[in-house]
Amino acid sequence: MRYETVAEAYRDLEQATGRLAMIDRIAGLIEQTPVELLPAVVLLCQGKIAPDFAGVDIGLAERLAARAVGTAAGVTQDRALAGARETGDLGLAAERLLGERDLVDTPGLQVSVVFDTLHEIAAAAGAGSQGRKLELLVALLGRATPLEARYLVRTVTGNLRLGIGTATILDGLAQVYAGGRKARPVLERAFNICSDLGLVAATVAEGGPEAVQQIRVRAGNPVRPMLAQRLSSPAEVLAKLGGSCAAEYKYDGIRVQAHRTADGTLELYTRGLERMAWQFPDLVQMLDAALRPAEVILEGEVVAFDPASGDLRPFQEVMYRRRTHGIAEAAAQVPVSLFCFDLLYADGEDLTHLDYPQRRQRLTAAVETSGPLRLATAEVVTDVAGLDALFEQAVADGCEGLVCKSIAPTAGYQAGARGWTWVKLKRDYRTELTDTLDLAVVGALYGRGRRAGMYGALLLAAYDPDNDVFQAVSKCGTGFSDADLAGLPGRLAPLIRDERPARVDSGRDADVWFEPGLVIEVVAAELTPSPHYTAARGKLPDEDAGLALRFPRFTGRWRDDKTPEDATTTDELLQLYQAARRATA
Missing domain, CATH: 3.30.470.30 (DNA ligase/mRNA capping enzyme)
Known part of the structure; x- marks a missing residue:
């Protein structure tokens, strides 16, 4: 299977504007993938080459990746880094530079070669490991088409971020191999007890949902926490x-x-x-x-x-x-x-x-x-x-x-x-006035006055697991120390997106959009309906309104222990709102 086929799917997923379109596109890629390569492809779609618990890290520092790009393209590392600064993305810079090569017919890559070589890169350790990693990546880029190079570089630097969650990939697997998306709960339950998306993909492809139901808890495979x-x-x-x-x-x-x-x-x-x-x-x-x-x-x-x-x-x-x-x-x-x-x-x-x-x-x-x-x-x-x-x-x-x-x-x-x-x-x-919430950062607004030149407030969202989307609930600019504000651009830089990510549902705009990846803890005075926010929209008496936080404040606690899917859910917000209304009725 050509890696170009995977890269084309990545490109289409980046351009998709709705979750249904993303499911259909990932299902299309799954249909094109030979069964024996399916575990590798679904992991690659997450920017990984092994389940999270395996502890396999393919991330390379941007400077080393830029050196590989420069070597493969016949330019200096500084030229590659300048291209990254110009485009805002080393992957795009690699695509552009490799597109300028004199080669008439770039052979392109096979998925199996990419996957195996990425494992070699991750395994390189000890004396001379940096040189070995560089050599392996240069060899891949030397055979890559420009589009392949874009996503290969993003993968090795840990910046693939296509905007698709595990639930979307499970929907795609269910659509292709389990008779439709209604079978996703069967696949989801198996994933939750084995935490290995590649195993679930291989099992459903070879034996259908009946085989997936036989996946059992086993020591060494973390169970996703209740x-x-x-x-x-x-x-x-x-x-x-x-x-x-x-x-x-x-x-x-x-x-x-x-x-x-x-x-x-x-x-x-x-x-x-x-x-x-x-x-x-x-x-x-x-x-x-x-x-x-x-x-x-x-x-x-x-x-x-x-x-x-x-x-x-x-x-x-x-x-x-x-x-x-x-x-x-x-x-x-x-x-x-x-x-x-x-x-x-x-x-x-x-x-x-x-x-x-x-x-x-x-x-x-x-x-x-x-x-x-x-x-x-x-x-x-x-x-x-x-x-x-x-x-x-x-x-x-x-x-x-x-x-x-x-x-x-x-x-x-x-x-x-x-x-x-x-x-x-x-x-x-114990009171509706001091609820602690863990919310995903999905956007930022530029500051004014003494905060000019930096992010002045963050746009925060709760997670809707039923639809695998993040619904905006508040902007928050209070509670951040000067050090917090100074560090925000660095924390959020890998998550920046040119447009609102497909999994972000927001009624208001942001100056900068982020793929959900950072979770922070906030407190607020109360929850109130608002036409400007989308959290729990359609579940309130006013169906055009969502829930918003009144007087939100950052507690100073970065929830690095939580993934964005672990954020406070929209149903939790709705329950808090309803409980507060009952208490004051």
């Missing part, structure tokens, strides 16, 4: 959960999933499927000694604590441990606890279908707790007074609040889903 809805009062929580629930402390830390595989390897994954065991060697050693099953998948919250007092410390302190150097020194300065709260797999048995009480019982038996390794505090409550008292105790103990979990026999672990079997009750949710 998420919680939110409500603003204990009475609402109990009413939603059938009058009783297991209320767990909600710790202010980093959610992790620990895997021990049959060969004894123990790895930790963030909720974004990033490997992090190497940053927490103390935690790995502690877990390895305390886990009773030989193979296991366990979830918990890593929290910083004060060794002198035993008090829990805020989120910012545990994030200090997320560093690339000085690991041992950081471990000594910021000791951590792990509060285990779920067990998903043990010695060959998938536990996700079990209800919460059974999983909790299995968790208790699987972990030998001691010192900083503990089980999350949890109690079964059956009345408002009991839930309110536990909430206040959780806050007094340094937690954010509670996660209230259904104890119904039918309430299993819903991987990757935000359902009503888990409900958050946090300090910030």
Whole structure:
């Protein structure tokens, strides 16, 4: 299969203005792809050559990629970098420069060659690795057509960003191999328990949806985390959960999933499927000694604590441990606890279908707790007074609040889903005036006055998972320090787009558009209907209005631990709005 075929699809996807058009185009590419190459192609469409959890990074620094472009085009590295500055994109500069070559017939690339060579580039390490990476990339560019070069350079520098989410690719797979997009939930469930889009693609192509249904949880493949809805009062929580629930402390830390595989390897994954065991060697050693099953998948919250007092410390302190150097020194300065709260797999048995009480019982038996390794505090409550008292105790103990979990026999672990079997009750949710929201940055407005020459406000959006789009809910320019504002262009530069991305639904314009990729935490005075914003539009009494935040403020917390699809959903906003209206009625 020619890589040019993939590149042409990329070009069409960039130009698509609606999600249905994007699904049809990705389905067209899937139809053109031989089954044996399908895993590679769907990964390449995400700008990857392996699932996130594999930890394979093909990203090259722009200067090294520019040097490769220059060598392949017969110009200097500076000329390639100047082209990147002129076009705003090294990929476009590569397309232009390679288009000026004297070669009459550029042979072009095969998908298998591109995929294998990218793996070689990623694997090059140690002395001479930079030269080897350069040599491999130059060889690819030397055979690439100009259009292929555009996307090859964007892929190796981590800037492909076609504006398509996993849900869109799953829709395309369902359309081609599963009888239509109505079958997407089957594929989505499989992806949520294996986190490997290539595996799902290969399975559905070879055996249809019936084969996909046989994909099972297994140690070494992270399960996409179950998420919680939110409500603003204990009475609402109990009413939603059938009058009783297991209320767990909600710790202010980093959610992790620990895997021990049959060969004894123990790895930790963030909720974004990033490997992090190497940053927490103390935690790995502690877990390895305390886990009773030989193979296991366990979830918990890593929290910083004060060794002198035993008090829990805020989120910012545990994030200090997320560093690339000085690991041992950081471990000594910021000791951590792990509060285990779920067990998903043990010695060959998938536990996700079990209800919460059974999983909790299995968790208790699987972990030998001691010192900083503990089980999350949890109690079964059956009345408002009991839930309110536990909430206040959780806050007094340094937690954010509670996660209230259904104890119904039918309430299993819903991987990757935000359902009503888990409900958050946090300090910030106890009043409609201080809701904490995690929102995706989709645009920016230029500043005025003392903010002239920089971004003065960001356009923020909530995620609509049903339609795989980001709906604008607010602009926010308050709460940013001078350092925050100065750093915004650098943080957001890789996400800049010339036009509004196809997955962004906004009723107002922006000076600069961004592909959703950065999530920030904000607080606001209240939610109010607005004709200028699109969040939850069509679900309010005024169907032409969406929800907007009144007096939003950045809390200073960058949610680097969250993908844009983990942002607050439009349904959550709608529920908060409706709860506030009921409270004031």
